[in-house]
Amino acid sequence: MRSEKYDVIVVGGGPAGAFLCYEMIRLNPQTKILLIERGRRVEKRNCPEKQIGKCVKCKPFCNITNGFSGAGAFSDGKLSLYNKEDDDFYVGGNLHKYVGVVETKKLVDYTDSIYLKFGATEKLEGVSYRSEVSKIRKLAENAGLDLISIPIRHLGTDKAHGIYEKIEKYLEESGVEIIFETEVTDILVENNTIKGVVLQSSKVVYSNTVVLAVGRVGANWLLKMCDKHKVKTLPGIIDVGVRYELPDKTMEQINKFCYEGKFIGKPAPFNDKVRTFCQNPSGFVTTEVYDQNITLVNGHSLKDIKSENTNLALLVSINLHNIANPMLYSRNIAKNINLITGGNVIVQRLGDIRDGRHTWTEQLLENSVKPTLKSAKAGDLSLCMPYREMMDILGFIQMMDKVIPGFANEDNLLYGPELKFYSNKVELSNTLETSIKGLYAIGDGCGLTRGLMMASASGVYLARILCNK
Numbered sequence: 001m002r003s004e005k006y007d008v009i010v011v012g013g014g015p016a017g018a019f020l021c022y023e024m025i026r027l028n029p030q031t032k033i034l035l036i037e038r039g040r041r042v043e044k045r046n047c048p049e050k051q052i053g054k055c056v057k058c059k060p061f062c063n064i065t066n067g068f069s070g071a072g073a074f075s076d077g078k079l080s081l082y083n084k085e086d087d088d089f090y091v092g093g094n095l096h097k098y099v100g101v102v103e104t105k106k107l108v109d110y111t112d113s114i115y116l117k118f119g120a121t122e123k124l125e126g127v128s129y130r131s132e133v134s135k136i137r138k139l140a141e142n143a144g145l146d147l148i149s150i151p152i153r154h155l156g157t158d159k160a161h162g163i164y165e166k167i168e169k170y171l172e173e174s175g176v177e178i179i180f181e182t183e184v185t186d187i188l189v190e191n192n193t194i195k196g197v198v199l200q201s202s203k204v205v206y207s208n209t210v211v212l213a214v215g216r217v218g219a220n221w222l223l224k225m226c227d228k229h230k231v232k233t234l235p236g237i238i239d240v241g242v243r244y245e246l247p248d249k250t251m252e253q254i255n256k257f258c259y260e261g262k263f264i265g266k267p268a269p270f271n272d273k274v275r276t277f278c279q280n281p282s283g284f285v286t287t288e289v290y291d292q293n294i295t296l297v298n299g300h301s302l303k304d305i306k307s308e309n310t311n312l313a314l315l316v317s318i319n320l321h322n323i324a325n326p327m328l329y330s331r332n333i334a335k336n337i338n339l340i341t342g343g344n345v346i347v348q349r350l351g352d353i354r355d356g357r358h359t360w361t362e363q364l365l366e367n368s369v370k371p372t373l374k375s376a377k378a379g380d381l382s383l384c385m386p387y388r389e390m391m392d393i394l395g396f397i398q399m400m401d402k403v404i405p406g407f408a409n410e411d412n413l414l415y416g417p418e419l420k421f422y423s424n425k426v427e428l429s430n431t432l433e434t435s436i437k438g439l440y441a442i443g444d445g446c447g448l449t450r451g452l453m454m455a456s457a458s459g460v461y462l463a464r465i466l467c468n469k
């Protein structure tokens with residue numbers, strides 16, 4: 001480390017932290033910034049599952065979710081933009097609630113231009129078929145569903161990696177000091193004012209401005225920090241669900257016309273909000289590991305290697321009202337699924353769930369939809385998924401079948417659990433400052449955002465505030 005005191009310390013080098021550094025150094029090249037990242041440099045990140053066919057739970061941290069560019073490096077790289085005519089933001093989080101819709105649109109445009117500068121593809125998905133999308137929207141409405149279709153810039157997992165590598169290099173060459181494979185274990189607070197951070201070696205680094213950009217993977221740690229230092233938090237909504245895999249052929253129209261159609265419905269009897277999320281045409285289901293012991297499912301699609309299946313998340317949003325730690329509720333679901341699979345995730349045929357049957361490995365060999373996540377354990381999700389969420393998902397699948405015939409085919413696959421750890425919200429001012437003076441929070445970890453574009457834009461927004469201070 002070059003110094004003991006910095007103008008700004010950023011914890012977490014995901015898209016939020018990286019774009020914060022980019023904009024700060026552009027506006028004020030003299031700023032002394034220290035970015036601390038517990039994972040590796042992006043070019044050293046590698047998930048062994050590709051080579052050996054199963055998750056080995058990398059130590060000390062999962063390479064899919066930790067390291068420069070955070071969960072962005074192995075993400076599908078779908079940058080969610082917006083429709084010019086929309087007067088709200090429906091995708092990516094809540095930045096607009098702090099900044100306003102008009103300002104958020106400008107931030108997204110600007111952030112998008114940075115991605116383009118570092119090599120993102122010019123092509124936009126989901127913009128060319130307005131009348132076809134209108135027809136699908138009508139069908140959806142008749143089935144009791146809303147359809148949100150926005151422009152998407154699709155980097156692809158393989159391309160996203162390269163773009164973030166260029167950003168990492170650019171930041172270092174521009175004078176941002178980045179230390180890798182170093183965890184921040186605590187923050188230093190005196191008289192309700194931030195003073196610095198404590199590293200895993202017990203070394204203290206000082207600054208009057210600390211930004212926590214720790215992502216979902218750091219959300220549990222952030223919650224502990226909030227408890228310990230009395231940082232104010234707000235109750236949040238939890239998202240519990242599964243990754244659904246079905247043939248590209250079934251999803252052909254949606255993939256072609258919307259690229260990523262986001263459907264939202266409220267199936268009876270509970271009327272909870274259920275939505276589709278992160279749709280990956282010709283993609284692959286993947287795993288991700290949180291806090292070294294919780295294995296979840298996710299999905300991505302690659303630019304060059306294609307499967308014959310589309311995967312997407314089906315997420316149920318549940319408000320647990322004033323429960324102190326909603327994240328613990330979702331973590332317990334994951335723990336039970338991991339427990340009965342020996343640390344793995346479950347895959348089950350839709351037809352078997354309906355018939356109250358376990359799915360067996362041999363059955364999957366005969367199944368018309370072949371699982372793209374080979375390491376998932378064939379089993380019975382209903383042993384661990386709460387009844388309410390399971391009913392919500394099954395009801396939603398039936399509603400979707402009215403819009404997309406074949407969506408409820410018995411050979412389609414459900415993988416569980418897919419959970420989103422952004423349920424613990426940190427209370428933030430409009431300048432994204434927490435209740436501790438000088439301590440700021442951005443990105444997914446504090447519940448502000450839920451995707452690459454808005455996480456990156458939250459970094460840009462805060463950089464401008466800090467540079468104007």
Ligand SMILES: Cc1cc2nc3c(=O)[nH]c(=O)nc-3n(C[C@H](O)[C@H](O)[C@H](O)COP(=O)(O)OP(=O)(O)OC[C@H]3O[C@@H](n4cnc5c(N)ncnc54)[C@H](O)[C@@H]3O)c2cc1C
Nearest residue numbers: 012014015016038070071075078184215218443444451452
């Ligand atoms: C497989 C997968 C696919 C996805 N696909 C998409 C997609 O197509 N489109 C989309 O919009 N979003 C996608 N996402 C979500 C997207 O990646 C996140 O929304 C985004 O990365 C959030 O950015 P962030 O900077 O807030 O946090 P993160 O990207 O999670 O980064 C946080 C960083 O902080 C570091 N950190 C945490 N705690 C500490 C600590 N105590 N000390 C030091 N460092 C710490 C972590 O190592 C991590 O690198 C996907 C995510 C996954 C996992």
